[in-house]
Amino acid sequence: MSRRGLKYWAIFKTQLINGFAYPGDLLARSLSIIIFLWVFLFLWRTTYRAVGQERIAGLSLRDTLWYLMLAETIVLSKPRLSSTIAEAVRDGSIAYLLNKPYNFLLYQLSVGLGDSILRLAFNALAGGLLVGLTVGPPPPLWGWPLTLVTVIAAWLIDFCIAATIGLTAFVTEDVAAFEWIYQKVTFILGGLLIPLDFFPAWLQAVAQALPFAYTVYGPARLFVEPDGGRFVTLLLTQGAWLAALGMLLALLYRKGVTWLTINGG
Amino acid sequence: MPAIRAEGLRKTFVTRRKAAGLRGSLRALFHPDRQTVEAVRGISFEMEEGELLGFIGPNGAGKSTTIKMLTGILYPTAGQATVLGFVPWEQRQQLAYRIGTVFGQRPQLWYHLPAIDTFYLFGKIYELDDRTIRRRIAFLAEAFEIEHLLETPVRKLSLGQRMRCEIAASLLHHPRLLLLDEPSIGLDVVAKQRIRDTIRRMNELEGVGVLLTSHDAGDIEALCRRVIIINHGQIVYQDKVSALKRRYLTSKLVEVRYAHQVPRDFRVEGTQVLKIGRYGVKLRFDTRQTPVEAVIARLAEAGNLVDVTISDPSLEEVIRTIYQEQAEP
Incomplete structure (x- = not known):
């Protein structure tokens, strides 16, 4: 690896070590996925019983729960990127983040990856155990690696959106409102609360036309019903969104740096 | 360069x-x-x-x-x-x-x-x-x-x-x-x-x-x-x-505390008394005219010392002096 690449690897590794400084936080987070999935389990069990069908919109109860398990894992493992950037702008520590010889966005990317990987592992393990023990075995093993690839792409798309929101702090300082909106949009149009398949057709079409579905729904849906064609389509769509949002982010960053005002004298 | x-x-x-x-x-x-x-x-x-x-x-x-x-x-x-x-x-x-x-x-x-x-x-x-x-x-x-x-x-x-x-x-x-x-x-x-x-x-x-x-x-x-x-x-x-x-860091402030009460007419040669309390005194002196050790010696002679603090004029004071000089050259 080149020295330039090595520095981002070192940043990633340091954040990974840093993650172990908070074992309590890691465990608490895995606990929250168990609670969420437990609630979902009762909710959907009742729903399926009430409808009286084996499958709703092509998904069985087992599919739905494994879908939700991956969706929750993805969302709960995300780094708190927007608010981290906003906080750094507010308390002035951005000064340190900007005067080191690295690309600020790649730095955030490396830190974010180091932050997410542990959580992803813990959440998947905790959530998988619960769902596996209550509704039955996971989807076929051969789909897992394909899913993992799309999870990484989903993570990157989310990174672009969250970083874009975070960068608005260079001007507005506070990003809580944007963050809140993004979170709620992910809940519904991202498919975090309900698989998009259960939506009316027009709403599905709206969701599919926006990037949020590819940060959660795409990988989770592929996971429960792995399919080569579905994988390729998803990955291409993710790639297109990634290119567009990545470009927007890079552009915004170049502009944003000139607008930056720093607090603390 | x-x-x-x-x-x-x-x-x-x-x-x-x-x-x-x-x-x-x-x-x-x-x-x-x-x-x-x-x-x-x-x-x-x-x-x-x-x-x-x-x-x-x-x-x-x-x-x-x-x-x-x-x-x-x-x-x-x-x-x-x-x-x-x-x-x-x-x-x-x-x-x-x-x-x-x-x-x-x-x-x-x-x-x-x-x-x-x-x-x-x-x-x-x-x-x-x-x-x-x-x-x-x-x-x-x-x-x-x-x-x-x-x-x-x-x-x-x-x-x-x-x-x-x-x-x-x-x-x-x-x-x-x-x-x-x-x-x-x-x-x-x-x-x-x-x-x-x-x-x-x-x-x-x-x-x-x-x-x-x-x-x-x-x-x-x-x-x-x-x-x-x-x-x-x-x-x-x-x-x-x-x-x-x-030019500007020439004066120093001294705060002293004595074990006994300080007389109301307390004076020390070469210093300017700023404030007299019951047990303590605050003075200012110019280091170009009176060296620090002379002031301390005189203060010690004057009574039973409990505490001494010497400080420089604050930066704000120095800046004020500079401004005053610039205003009236």
Whole structure:
């Protein structure tokens, strides 16, 4: 690896070590996925019983729960990127983040990856155990690696959106409102609360036309019903969104740096 | 070539004012009440390579904003500057390899990790190889007397210990210029002295130039040969520290406490009594006319001393004197 690449690897590794400084936080987070999935389990069990069908919109109860398990894992493992950037702008520590010889966005990317990987592992393990023990075995093993690839792409798309929101702090300082909106949009149009398949057709079409579905729904849906064609389509769509949002982010960053005002004298 | 050359640097911030409460927030959203703050108003100066230059001024004078423009983090509203031949805000990354920075109020070491982890990380970020990093850490650990602190999580270090680690970290990549923004803030006298000694040593050993900001005139007096005083975003004084001392840091304040009551007509030769309390007295004297030891001896003769504090006039007082001089030449 080149020295330039090595520095981002070192940043990633340091954040990974840093993650172990908070074992309590890691465990608490895995606990929250168990609670969420437990609630979902009762909710959907009742729903399926009430409808009286084996499958709703092509998904069985087992599919739905494994879908939700991956969706929750993805969302709960995300780094708190927007608010981290906003906080750094507010308390002035951005000064340190900007005067080191690295690309600020790649730095955030490396830190974010180091932050997410542990959580992803813990959440998947905790959530998988619960769902596996209550509704039955996971989807076929051969789909897992394909899913993992799309999870990484989903993570990157989310990174672009969250970083874009975070960068608005260079001007507005506070990003809580944007963050809140993004979170709620992910809940519904991202498919975090309900698989998009259960939506009316027009709403599905709206969701599919926006990037949020590819940060959660795409990988989770592929996971429960792995399919080569579905994988390729998803990955291409993710790639297109990634290119567009990545470009927007890079552009915004170049502009944003000139607008930056720093607090603390 | 000078290490820093700044010409007419200006920085204007536009801040939004917001009235309290939800109504205020909503109004600010649609009719923002913008306010322009001129943090730096045309600063010009030069700094030689390897020089120890002090940059002092009260809080909010524009010191940090100037430093942030010189490191390239902030874009100036107007004016020009080169640092080690680079235009900081256009060549921030190239410049970053050659300068070190410490912002006293903001930690750069990772809070939950031992300092050594951040040292290694910085080594990688500055693209040093492992052997160089190891050697450099060993050297700095000895110079800053932090060998025993490196393995302790930073959050468990005292402020003085942490600051020594912070400065050591900023020197890891052999910078030619060190920008220290309030490195002694919040430190006790002993810790301050230690930091000053180490900065001076590194300047002598490696010839690293140091631009130091402080609101404590003592830092500058102990370290720098030349000083720039800035107030309200402008340079009000720029000369050798010896000249500053000769002209403005000539008086000292003494506060004494006695074991017995002080007579109302208390006088000490060569001093001016400012305040007489029941057991204590506050005096001012001019060091050019009355040496410190003479004052102390006379105070001791006058009664049974319990406590003595000697202090310099505050920076605000010095600046006031400079202003008065400028107003009435």
